[in-house]
Amino acid sequence: MxxxxxxxxxxxxxxxxxxxxxxxxxxxxxxxxxxxxxxxxxxxxxxxxxxxxxxxxxxxxxxxxxxxxxxxxxxxxxxxxxxxxxxxxxxxxxxxxxxxxxxxxxxxxxxxxxxxxxxxxPIASAMLAGILFPICIAPVLAAVQLPALGLPVVIVWLLFARIAPRWAVPAAVLATVVVVLASGEGLSSRRPRSRPCSA
Structure with missing residues:
Protein backbone atom coordinates (compact mmCIF):
# COMPACT_ATOMS: atom_id res chain seq x y z
CA MET A 1 0.00 0.00 0.00
CA PRO A 122 -28.68 35.47 13.16
CA ILE A 123 -31.69 34.47 15.29
CA ALA A 124 -30.97 30.75 14.91
CA SER A 125 -27.29 31.34 15.71
CA ALA A 126 -28.19 33.42 18.78
CA MET A 127 -30.48 30.67 20.06
CA LEU A 128 -27.73 28.09 19.68
CA ALA A 129 -25.15 30.40 21.23
CA GLY A 130 -27.35 30.90 24.27
CA ILE A 131 -27.24 27.15 24.90
CA LEU A 132 -23.58 26.54 24.03
CA PHE A 133 -21.96 29.55 25.73
CA PRO A 134 -22.32 28.29 29.33
CA ILE A 135 -20.95 24.92 28.21
CA CYS A 136 -18.00 26.50 26.40
CA ILE A 137 -16.93 28.45 29.47
CA ALA A 138 -17.34 25.40 31.75
CA PRO A 139 -13.62 24.46 31.46
CA VAL A 140 -12.65 27.94 32.67
CA LEU A 141 -15.05 27.71 35.59
CA ALA A 142 -13.74 24.22 36.38
CA ALA A 143 -10.18 25.52 36.35
CA VAL A 144 -11.17 28.15 38.93
CA GLN A 145 -13.32 25.93 41.15
CA LEU A 146 -11.28 22.71 40.86
CA PRO A 147 -7.84 23.72 39.56
CA ALA A 148 -6.28 20.31 40.17
CA LEU A 149 -8.87 18.73 37.85
CA GLY A 150 -9.59 21.54 35.39
CA LEU A 151 -6.22 23.16 34.72
CA PRO A 152 -4.42 20.08 33.30
CA VAL A 153 -7.17 19.56 30.73
CA VAL A 154 -7.19 23.22 29.67
CA ILE A 155 -3.38 23.33 29.46
CA VAL A 156 -3.24 20.16 27.34
CA TRP A 157 -5.89 21.54 24.99
CA LEU A 158 -4.10 24.87 24.61
CA LEU A 159 -0.76 23.15 24.00
CA PHE A 160 -2.09 20.82 21.30
CA ALA A 161 -4.18 23.61 19.76
CA ARG A 162 -0.86 25.36 19.18
CA ILE A 163 1.32 22.48 17.96
CA ALA A 164 -1.19 19.94 16.58
CA PRO A 165 -4.69 21.47 16.24
CA ARG A 166 -6.27 18.31 14.84
CA TRP A 167 -5.38 16.38 17.98
CA ALA A 168 -6.29 19.10 20.50
CA VAL A 169 -9.73 17.70 21.34
CA PRO A 170 -8.71 14.00 21.58
CA ALA A 171 -5.72 15.00 23.71
CA ALA A 172 -7.97 17.02 26.04
CA VAL A 173 -10.37 14.10 26.38
CA LEU A 174 -7.48 11.74 27.13
CA ALA A 175 -6.16 14.22 29.70
CA THR A 176 -9.62 14.34 31.28
CA VAL A 177 -9.70 10.54 31.58
CA VAL A 178 -6.23 10.50 33.15
CA VAL A 179 -7.10 13.27 35.61
CA VAL A 180 -10.40 11.62 36.61
CA LEU A 181 -8.73 8.23 37.12
CA ALA A 182 -5.85 9.78 39.05
CA SER A 183 -8.23 11.69 41.31
CA GLY A 184 -10.35 8.63 42.02
CA GLU A 185 -13.53 10.29 40.75
CA GLY A 186 -15.95 8.44 38.51
CA LEU A 187 -18.70 9.40 36.12
CA SER A 188 -21.29 8.22 38.60
CA SER A 189 -20.03 10.52 41.34
CA ARG A 190 -19.24 13.62 39.31
CA ARG A 191 -20.73 14.87 36.11
CA PRO A 192 -18.08 15.11 33.39
CA ARG A 193 -16.82 18.54 32.64
CA SER A 194 -17.39 19.92 29.16
CA ARG A 195 -14.42 20.08 26.84
CA PRO A 196 -13.14 23.37 25.46
CA CYS A 197 -14.99 24.54 22.38
CA SER A 198 -13.49 23.74 19.02
CA ALA A 199 -14.35 24.69 15.51
Whole structure:
Protein backbone atom coordinates (compact mmCIF):
# COMPACT_ATOMS: atom_id res chain seq x y z
CA MET A 1 0.00 0.00 0.00
CA UNK A 2 1.40 3.37 -1.04
CA UNK A 3 1.71 6.38 1.25
CA UNK A 4 -0.85 8.23 -0.88
CA UNK A 5 -3.35 5.47 -0.13
CA UNK A 6 -2.85 5.91 3.61
CA UNK A 7 -3.53 9.66 3.58
CA UNK A 8 -7.35 9.46 3.22
CA UNK A 9 -7.43 6.64 5.80
CA UNK A 10 -5.46 8.77 8.26
CA UNK A 11 -7.66 11.79 7.58
CA UNK A 12 -10.75 9.68 8.16
CA UNK A 13 -9.41 8.31 11.44
CA UNK A 14 -8.49 11.78 12.70
CA UNK A 15 -11.91 13.11 11.71
CA UNK A 16 -13.71 10.22 13.38
CA UNK A 17 -11.71 10.43 16.61
CA UNK A 18 -12.01 14.21 16.81
CA UNK A 19 -15.73 14.20 16.03
CA UNK A 20 -16.39 11.52 18.64
CA UNK A 21 -14.14 12.87 21.35
CA UNK A 22 -15.15 16.51 20.93
CA UNK A 23 -18.71 15.89 22.12
CA UNK A 24 -18.51 12.63 24.09
CA UNK A 25 -18.39 14.36 27.49
CA UNK A 26 -21.20 16.69 26.41
CA UNK A 27 -23.44 13.76 25.50
CA UNK A 28 -22.71 12.07 28.84
CA UNK A 29 -23.43 15.31 30.71
CA UNK A 30 -26.65 15.78 28.74
CA UNK A 31 -27.90 12.29 29.51
CA UNK A 32 -27.14 12.66 33.20
CA UNK A 33 -28.71 16.13 33.28
CA UNK A 34 -32.12 14.70 32.34
CA UNK A 35 -32.01 11.98 34.97
CA UNK A 36 -30.24 9.09 33.23
CA UNK A 37 -28.66 6.61 35.62
CA UNK A 38 -25.14 5.30 34.91
CA UNK A 39 -26.75 2.21 33.34
CA UNK A 40 -29.07 4.38 31.21
CA UNK A 41 -26.11 6.52 30.12
CA UNK A 42 -24.03 3.49 29.14
CA UNK A 43 -26.97 1.98 27.22
CA UNK A 44 -27.67 5.24 25.44
CA UNK A 45 -24.04 5.67 24.39
CA UNK A 46 -23.87 2.05 23.22
CA UNK A 47 -26.95 2.42 21.04
CA UNK A 48 -25.71 5.72 19.61
CA UNK A 49 -22.34 4.22 18.68
CA UNK A 50 -23.82 1.01 17.23
CA UNK A 51 -26.41 2.92 15.20
CA UNK A 52 -23.79 5.33 13.82
CA UNK A 53 -21.58 2.39 12.84
CA UNK A 54 -24.43 0.50 11.16
CA UNK A 55 -25.49 3.59 9.21
CA UNK A 56 -21.93 4.40 8.14
CA UNK A 57 -21.19 0.85 6.96
CA UNK A 58 -24.60 0.08 5.46
CA UNK A 59 -25.18 3.33 3.61
CA UNK A 60 -21.50 3.59 2.70
CA UNK A 61 -21.73 0.23 0.92
CA UNK A 62 -25.09 1.12 -0.61
CA UNK A 63 -23.94 4.43 -2.10
CA UNK A 64 -20.36 3.20 -2.67
CA UNK A 65 -18.79 6.19 -0.93
CA UNK A 66 -17.42 6.87 2.57
CA UNK A 67 -20.13 8.29 4.82
CA UNK A 68 -19.88 9.46 8.41
CA UNK A 69 -22.67 9.91 10.95
CA UNK A 70 -22.48 11.65 14.29
CA UNK A 71 -24.74 12.60 17.15
CA UNK A 72 -26.05 16.13 17.39
CA UNK A 73 -23.81 18.27 19.59
CA UNK A 74 -26.49 21.04 19.81
CA UNK A 75 -28.97 18.31 20.75
CA UNK A 76 -26.73 17.19 23.59
CA UNK A 77 -26.37 20.82 24.64
CA UNK A 78 -30.16 21.11 24.76
CA UNK A 79 -30.20 18.11 27.10
CA UNK A 80 -27.75 19.87 29.42
CA UNK A 81 -29.89 23.02 29.32
CA UNK A 82 -33.03 20.96 30.05
CA UNK A 83 -31.75 19.92 33.48
CA UNK A 84 -33.99 22.45 35.22
CA UNK A 85 -36.98 21.40 33.09
CA UNK A 86 -37.13 17.66 33.70
CA UNK A 87 -35.33 15.07 35.73
CA UNK A 88 -37.24 12.18 34.17
CA UNK A 89 -35.13 10.31 31.63
CA UNK A 90 -38.24 8.72 30.10
CA UNK A 91 -39.69 12.16 29.38
CA UNK A 92 -36.45 13.20 27.69
CA UNK A 93 -36.46 10.05 25.51
CA UNK A 94 -40.07 10.72 24.53
CA UNK A 95 -39.26 14.34 23.68
CA UNK A 96 -36.39 13.28 21.42
CA UNK A 97 -38.55 10.66 19.68
CA UNK A 98 -41.18 13.34 19.02
CA UNK A 99 -38.45 15.72 17.81
CA UNK A 100 -37.20 13.05 15.40
CA UNK A 101 -40.71 12.55 14.01
CA UNK A 102 -41.13 16.31 13.54
CA UNK A 103 -37.77 16.54 11.76
CA UNK A 104 -38.83 13.71 9.44
CA UNK A 105 -42.12 15.46 8.69
CA UNK A 106 -40.24 18.69 8.01
CA UNK A 107 -37.94 16.93 5.55
CA UNK A 108 -40.84 15.23 3.73
CA UNK A 109 -43.09 18.33 3.62
CA UNK A 110 -41.46 20.85 1.23
CA UNK A 111 -43.59 23.81 2.30
CA UNK A 112 -42.69 23.29 5.97
CA UNK A 113 -39.01 22.82 5.09
CA UNK A 114 -39.03 26.15 3.19
CA UNK A 115 -40.69 27.86 6.16
CA UNK A 116 -37.97 26.59 8.50
CA UNK A 117 -35.22 27.83 6.19
CA UNK A 118 -36.77 31.32 6.31
CA UNK A 119 -35.83 31.67 10.00
CA UNK A 120 -33.16 34.43 10.01
CA UNK A 121 -29.71 32.90 10.52
CA PRO A 122 -28.68 35.47 13.16
CA ILE A 123 -31.69 34.47 15.29
CA ALA A 124 -30.97 30.75 14.91
CA SER A 125 -27.29 31.34 15.71
CA ALA A 126 -28.19 33.42 18.78
CA MET A 127 -30.48 30.67 20.06
CA LEU A 128 -27.73 28.09 19.68
CA ALA A 129 -25.15 30.40 21.23
CA GLY A 130 -27.35 30.90 24.27
CA ILE A 131 -27.24 27.15 24.90
CA LEU A 132 -23.58 26.54 24.03
CA PHE A 133 -21.96 29.55 25.73
CA PRO A 134 -22.32 28.29 29.33
CA ILE A 135 -20.95 24.92 28.21
CA CYS A 136 -18.00 26.50 26.40
CA ILE A 137 -16.93 28.45 29.47
CA ALA A 138 -17.34 25.40 31.75
CA PRO A 139 -13.62 24.46 31.46
CA VAL A 140 -12.65 27.94 32.67
CA LEU A 141 -15.05 27.71 35.59
CA ALA A 142 -13.74 24.22 36.38
CA ALA A 143 -10.18 25.52 36.35
CA VAL A 144 -11.17 28.15 38.93
CA GLN A 145 -13.32 25.93 41.15
CA LEU A 146 -11.28 22.71 40.86
CA PRO A 147 -7.84 23.72 39.56
CA ALA A 148 -6.28 20.31 40.17
CA LEU A 149 -8.87 18.73 37.85
CA GLY A 150 -9.59 21.54 35.39
CA LEU A 151 -6.22 23.16 34.72
CA PRO A 152 -4.42 20.08 33.30
CA VAL A 153 -7.17 19.56 30.73
CA VAL A 154 -7.19 23.22 29.67
CA ILE A 155 -3.38 23.33 29.46
CA VAL A 156 -3.24 20.16 27.34
CA TRP A 157 -5.89 21.54 24.99
CA LEU A 158 -4.10 24.87 24.61
CA LEU A 159 -0.76 23.15 24.00
CA PHE A 160 -2.09 20.82 21.30
CA ALA A 161 -4.18 23.61 19.76
CA ARG A 162 -0.86 25.36 19.18
CA ILE A 163 1.32 22.48 17.96
CA ALA A 164 -1.19 19.94 16.58
CA PRO A 165 -4.69 21.47 16.24
CA ARG A 166 -6.27 18.31 14.84
CA TRP A 167 -5.38 16.38 17.98
CA ALA A 168 -6.29 19.10 20.50
CA VAL A 169 -9.73 17.70 21.34
CA PRO A 170 -8.71 14.00 21.58
CA ALA A 171 -5.72 15.00 23.71
CA ALA A 172 -7.97 17.02 26.04
CA VAL A 173 -10.37 14.10 26.38
CA LEU A 174 -7.48 11.74 27.13
CA ALA A 175 -6.16 14.22 29.70
CA THR A 176 -9.62 14.34 31.28
CA VAL A 177 -9.70 10.54 31.58
CA VAL A 178 -6.23 10.50 33.15
CA VAL A 179 -7.10 13.27 35.61
CA VAL A 180 -10.40 11.62 36.61
CA LEU A 181 -8.73 8.23 37.12
CA ALA A 182 -5.85 9.78 39.05
CA SER A 183 -8.23 11.69 41.31
CA GLY A 184 -10.35 8.63 42.02
CA GLU A 185 -13.53 10.29 40.75
CA GLY A 186 -15.95 8.44 38.51
CA LEU A 187 -18.70 9.40 36.12
CA SER A 188 -21.29 8.22 38.60
CA SER A 189 -20.03 10.52 41.34
CA ARG A 190 -19.24 13.62 39.31
CA ARG A 191 -20.73 14.87 36.11
CA PRO A 192 -18.08 15.11 33.39
CA ARG A 193 -16.82 18.54 32.64
CA SER A 194 -17.39 19.92 29.16
CA ARG A 195 -14.42 20.08 26.84
CA PRO A 196 -13.14 23.37 25.46
CA CYS A 197 -14.99 24.54 22.38
CA SER A 198 -13.49 23.74 19.02
CA ALA A 199 -14.35 24.69 15.51
Missing amino acids: RASDLQPIGAGLVGAVTGFASSFALVVAGLQAVGASPADTASGLLMLCVLQGVLAIGLGLWFRMPLSFAWSTPGAAVLVAAEATTGDFRAAVGAFVLCGVLLLVTGLWPALARAVTRIPK
